Amino acid sequence: MTGLGARLKEARVAKGYTLDDLQGITKIQKRYLSGIESEDYSMMPGTFYIRAFIKQYAEAVDLDADEMLALYKEESGDTPEEEQENIAPPTLQRSGGLKSNSKLKEIMPKVIVALFIVMIIVIVYILFREKAAETPLEKDTPTQNVPLIKETPGQPDTEKPVDEDKNASEETPEEPEEPIEETEQQLELESSAGETSTFTLSNSDELKLVIKTTGDSWISVTDQSGTERMPAPGGRIMTAGETIEIDATEAVSVRIRVGRTNSTELIVNDQVLEYPNERLTQNIIIKKP
Structure with missing residues (x-):
């Protein structure tokens, strides 16, 4: 038992309704209302009417109709007709999968051979480029005459290297950033x-x-x-x-x-x-x- 009848009856009593009052509100016969509360649906005209009566009863006493119908379904194992119509037999795709696998097995050797040929062509091309890029060393390179600059005593050195590292060492150190506090939800x-x-x-x-x-x-x-x-x-x-x-x-x-x-x-x-x-x-x- 799921307690469907007890939930509905409890809500009816809380509203101050009798079964006669509920019959006048929902236009459902009193014996059907009593059967729903006792969860005895043997006198009902059919499953469609059982679900319809439970829905009207729940709405009349301000309960969630979907929740009450779910409780009825859990107890009785009833499946609505529209759900049964939507159930379709699974499609068998095993044969298609086997065909795909056989085709793949036929193509795979050809693909491997093609990749092997492409790999050989790429390796030959790379070796050819490296060989063409090599240039012979010049053995008899004429020595260039570099003029010598004589320093004159007392002459000021006008070209002194600038100490570039001095300015680099005097850079201002960066201040550390303050951590951002995370706010809890x-x-x-x-x-x-x-x-x-x-x-x-x-x-x-x-x-x-x-x-x-x-x-x-x-x-x-x-x-x-x-x-x-x-x-x-x-x-x-x-x-x-x-x-x-x-x-x-x-x-x-x-x-x-x-x-x-x-x-x-x-x-x-x-x-x-x-x-x-x-x-x-x-x-x-x-x-x-």
Whole structure:
């Protein structure tokens, strides 16, 4: 049992509705509503109607309809018709792979021979260039007569070398740069009301989430525009031992719907988020300032 009926009944009682009241709101017969709460679907007209009735019931008592349908699917193993239609048999590509391998084996010897020929041509060309660049040494090079300059006593030396290293040694030493202090990120609780809590993330340009589960838990992550950021197929039940990483750096804010906080760990930029209360189901909103 997944607790679907108990969750729905608890929400109905919290709203102050009786089954007669809910029948008037949803236009669903009272016996069907009672069957959903007891998780007995034997009197239902079909799977399509079961899903439709659960969705209407959840919306009438302000519960997440997708989460309730996922709980029903987890219990019954039901697969929606539209998902069944989208399942296509895998394409066998083994024969194509074998053909490609055989062609590659036929071509490979020719490629090796061609590379060997090209290598020989390159080596011959390099040796030819080196031999052509060599020039014979001139054995009988005439000695050039270099005129000798006689120094006259008392004559000042007008051409003295300038001590260039003196100026180089007098350069001003560079002052060491002061180290830049890194500011740690701040993840602060801004407000908390009922199931919803809002956190502000500051001193960080990144917004990376890591979600880990030690038990089954419904998880959904949406940004400020309502776009689902969970990997396909989106919001779903994460099973025990799963880990999902989500990079939402470009988002202004994200909303994390946690079905079971006691088996779900949220990590924001390597910082573990502490839940503000002990509610089993919570909505966590993280926004940038």
